[in-house]
Amino acid sequence: MSLKNENEKIEPMKKAYPEKFVSEQEIFSRIHRGDHIFISTACGEPQYLVRALIQFVESNPKAFFDAEVIHVWSLGVAPYTEEKFKSNFRQNSFFVGNNSREAVNRGMADYTPIFLSRVPELISRGLVPIHVALIQTSPPDEHGYMSLGVSVDIVKAAVESAKVVIAQVNSHMPRVHGDGFIHIKDVAYILCHDEPLLEYEPVMPDEVAHQIGQYVARIVQDGETIQVGYGSLPNAILANFRNKKNLGVHSELLTDGMVELIQKGVIDNSRKTLNRGKTVATFCMGHRKTYEFIHDNPSIEFRRIDYTNSAITIARQQNMTAINSALEDEEAGKAVAIGQYGIIGDTHTAEVALVVRDDFQNKGIGTELLSYLTYLAKRAGLLGFTAEVLVENKPMQHLFEKMGFDTQRRTDQGVYELKMAFK
16 A cells, blocks of 8 residues: 555545545534534544544534434544533444443443444434544545445445545555445545554453363364454464364454464355355454555455344355354343254254353253253254263263263363264
């Protein structure tokens, strides 16, 4: 991404669309009381635009009040949440991350729980109106098209519905194939400002995360398509995939770890049911090397989040595996056990898994849970369960033995692979 070459493309656009290149004062004067202001997601956040908006409010404290900021995920550039701006802005998020959780818990910001795949529909139907969209794009190409780069997700829907679109054109933003292209004529105002994109610094995985990663790596098979969340645990899991083959990616998030596996040939998308040969995601959080890798790379496609996260789309992708982590709620603590089974293709069997909280073990909860799962499985016409149990997990082995299944056992790298037929 040559800054000189990219900046040269802006000059003809300034001559063709002079009304789009005006002062910041004129641009932000288009914001009115009660407007809904959308800001691009995570590493796609237009940092300069956000800072300029705050400076405008500081210089014009009575310019507008009660504006609702719709920002799905902030990596810390969120000055509008400061106490001194509480009469000007209030944040509403569809996702609670580390940087917004405290504000939500203190009642200084709102959280709207919803499947992210449904957000574009809320926007397009006007149930969540967007009056002003602050976005960040690559410079326009010779045809006038700019790329939303690392953040397509719900940004594309916001751009299509917003009354006023303000774009920070940044030469550091990669041009990414897929749904993220918008034309300069669909943008009301442009501010050209080059600055490095935000980068995501994940927490380094600890020993427990590494152990979980090794276990999950044994579960994921060659040729499967993966979805990966963010955090230290998914990164630890990806680090154990180096010996896998022909993996595919269909995920809302593209990370540094996934790009490393692409470069090593582990991920080649050659056996995907949908979008074969393409790594499909909707936004990216990583470092500069990752942004450079996805720039104008025809093997990478960023699609709208109502495609990537659609249950119908995911259901059409055979051998799909989702890898995520969950946040422990120490205060609530109401779930003492969790059990589930997943049907395995046309085998009429299912893989079963259950966990009981440490302080509730040896009280018969696991037996009751597994008995009920067995009842549900038999009622559904299944013939048996499979499970993987660590060799040292004696309580779980004893639980399966108590159920009286007709069991076949095989040992592989410290794990018992169990095939259990119902009687």
